[in-house]
Amino acid sequence: MLNLNRLVEGRDAEGVLEYAREFHGHVCPYLALGIRASLVAMEELGVGRLDYSGSVDESILAIVEVNSCFADGVQVTTGCTLGNNSLIYLDLGKTALTLVKRSTWEGVRVYADAEKLEKYYPPGATELFNKVVRERKGTPEEKTRLWELWEEAAHRILHMPKDEFKVEHVNVPPIEQAPIFESVRCSKCGELVMETRAVYIEGKPYCLSCAGEKFLGVVGRGIVEFKGGD
Template sequence: MMQAKDFFEVGLKFHGHKCPAMPLGLRAGAAAMNALGAERSQDKELVLLAETGNDHAAGCFVDGLMTITGCTYGKSNIKKTYYGKMAFTLIDTQKQKAVRVQLKPEFFGKMLQSPFVQQRKQGVPPQDVPASITDPLVEGVMKRAEEEFLDISPVFDYPFEKGKGTFDTDLCEACGERVFVHKLQDVKGKKVCIPCAEKTK
């Protein structure tokens, strides 16, 4: 059984500052993995679809998800949908099962009224918010019962077809840089990379 507390220190180092949202990701990710009976992803056993974006509060949630699930951008097994929701779907590609987890709307609404968020709204960087404000919130997240802040769907079927990684490369005939072949474009009979193709538009 996954325990968020076992990944807390790693999550802090990876994320870079202490805030309530990263631990929320740890807790939510652990809940999803436990619902699926899944282990941390070593390769692409798990795929995560995060419904967050990149221009709103609490995006730090995703770093917690990545830390505990092992779904990372380097392994290409996490994607953002940019829906602007504090929710995600975790897919077990081997069992072809998935679960969707979201922060309860009323909990998230109250969270955005917290002293931490008020400081952030005033332009205070997260690492400069006083520990007297941050620490109790983080501790509360780590100790809170799941049912108080998470909506966890029933596990459902999720047919998932794994793609094959590309190992073949070639040189762009415009800039000379090496490119994975599936990203080369045909422009006037030449194989060119995406940036060079865009320059010709």
């Protein structure tokens, strides 16, 4: 991980992409876009990748507005992840990142317009993507060819000029640090559940699933509602 910190510090986008390949599972345009947008935001804000102390203190926050490959590029590059409570997801459906200093709540928002990316795609890549991914109809040979074209596009996007992005300096309303909650044991399944996610029925604690209550989760299309007991 220290090597990754040095790669980010040295703005070695190609090196960061190789780390991201392992994390994400493959290389694609929006993974590269997340890396490039992050590097732009970090340079504008004058911050480095989140280190040990910073991740504990949540000193830098990354706010993403879409749960796509873009978000993984952001997590790898900035060090702000869902698990260390420094990544915040807003279900807005926009390819945008806001990087924020918790100390001052000064931030930089970097937005990427999909229509501006088209010129970075090799001929036939979009049509192949529609067949293989959108329609799920591609042959094994077409899938292999798509990944080749997609990787070619990713390396191009990795070096997009800064002026291809919409870059804004913003002030972000303060966001609380992650609190620590006690756990209680569900009276039905016997599993521990965060106290704030438990409901009480006749004085006994139950997890939302066992209680048949509604709760939220993130799937491919964003935040959706689930119901316990289904």
